[in-house]
Amino acid sequence: KLMKVFLTRRIPPEGMKILSAAGVCEVSQWDSDEPVQRADLLKGVQGAHGLLCLLSDKIDAEVLDAAGPNLKVISTLSVGYDHLAIDEIKKRGIRVGYTPDVLTDATAELTVALLLATARRLPEGVEEVKNGGWSSWKPLWLCGYGLSGSTVGVIGLGRIGMAIARRLMPFGVKRLLYSGRTAKDYAAEVNGEYVPLDTLVSESDFIVVSCSLTPETQGMCDKAFFSKMKNTGVFVNSSRGTVVNQEDLYEALSSGQIAAAGLDVTTPEPLPTNHPLLTLKNCVVLPHIGSATYSTRGIMGALSAQNLLGGLQGTDMPSELTF
Numbered sequence: 067k068l069m070k071v072f073l074t075r076r077i078p079p080e081g082m083k084i085l086s087a088a089g090v091c092e093v094s095q096w097d098s099d100e101p102v103q104r105a106d107l108l109k110g111v112q113g114a115h116g117l118l119c120l121l122s123d124k125i126d127a128e129v130l131d132a133a134g135p136n137l138k139v140i141s142t143l144s145v146g147y148d149h150l151a152i153d154e155i156k157k158r159g160i161r162v163g164y165t166p167d168v169l170t171d172a173t174a175e176l177t178v179a180l181l182l183a184t185a186r187r188l189p190e191g192v193e194e195v196k197n198g199g200w201s202s203w204k205p206l207w208l209c210g211y212g213l214s215g216s217t218v219g220v221i222g223l224g225r226i227g228m229a230i231a232r233r234l235m236p237f238g239v240k241r242l243l244y245s246g247r248t249a250k251d252y253a254a255e256v257n258g259e260y261v262p263l264d265t266l267v268s269e270s271d272f273i274v275v276s277c278s279l280t281p282e283t284q285g286m287c288d289k290a291f292f293s294k295m296k297n298t299g300v301f302v303n304s305s306r307g308t309v310v311n312q313e314d315l316y317e318a319l320s321s322g323q324i325a326a327a328g329l330d331v332t333t334p335e336p337l338p339t340n341h342p343l344l345t346l347k348n349c350v351v352l353p354h355i356g357s358a359t360y361s362t363r364g365i366m367g368a369l370s371a372q373n374l375l376g377g378l379q380g381t382d383m384p385s386e387l388t389f
């Protein structure tokens with residue numbers, strides 16, 4: 067008898083192929099590129115043995131109860147899992163698959179692109195070319211900040227943080243500071259100095275947030291944080307939006323407390339088009355596209371399908387979250 071799986075969205079075809087070739091499950095799906103509504107999610111999971119979800123789906127006790135006792139596995143098409151109520155999942159003995167590693171390079175690349183775009187004011191420049199603001203080559207026009215000789219601070223030197231650091235060093239970065247729960251041996255490769263968060267914040271020219279969202283990091287970048295930054299400091303976040311207090315960030319950017327911010331993640335997502343941050347020239351906001359290369363999304367789709375199948379069949383999952 068085929069096991070039931072529910073997919074909360076259309077996923078890359080690489081993943082669909084693996085699911086249908088396996089021949090062990092009957093797939094039902096929220097067949098759209100837009101998020102499933104809560105009521106449809108609660109209905110869709112009923113009786114499911116497996117759930118494949120995205121970071122935009124909140125999987126809590128209510129969803130798990132709606133699914134019922136069949137549910138063996140949750141496979142998320144993401145490396146982040148802050149949208150999953152891990153304690154509730156653990157209590158029910160459900161296994162979890164996720165997609166680390168395969169998106170590290172793409173996400174690091176995007177973060178570097180965002181940092182450079184923010185520091186060198188690329189969106190503003192593009193806009194000026196289009197709107198006629200480019201009147202001549204002007205010595206003092208559209209100046210920004212360069213990486214050469216700078217101090218970079220990475221908050222959370224994990225897989226992605228380290229990949230960002232490796233890519234930034236060749237730009238001539240002088241010091242690479244990092245903070246987090248523990249010092250990392252592998253930081254030696256980038257001459258990383260493990261420092262307290264306060265030191266990182268006050269000494270860095272560029273701050274890159276690359277930690278996971280936990281109770282500890284929620285709201286970490288707040289008024290006190292921004293007030294310790296240099297006035298020339300550039301802040302970049304490609305982790306989760308709620309690591310940042312956005313009212314405090316707005317204040318810091320509009321008052322000149324800090325120079326600029328680049329965000330690939332916001333609260334909420336999508337960010338409403340009338341949000342105050344979007345009125346600021348020194349804030350570059352991207353629509354959470356860290357892992358968005360064709361090949362990476364294909365690999366994520368395949369991996370999330372393999373994780374789902376492993377969980378359904380009680381075999382190894384290529385990337386199982388251990389908790």
Ligand code: GLV
Binds near residue numbers: 121305
């Ligand atoms: C993206 O933010 C992810 O968690 O994969």
Ligand code: GLV
């Ligand atoms: C800039 O284009 C320069 O020649 O300095």
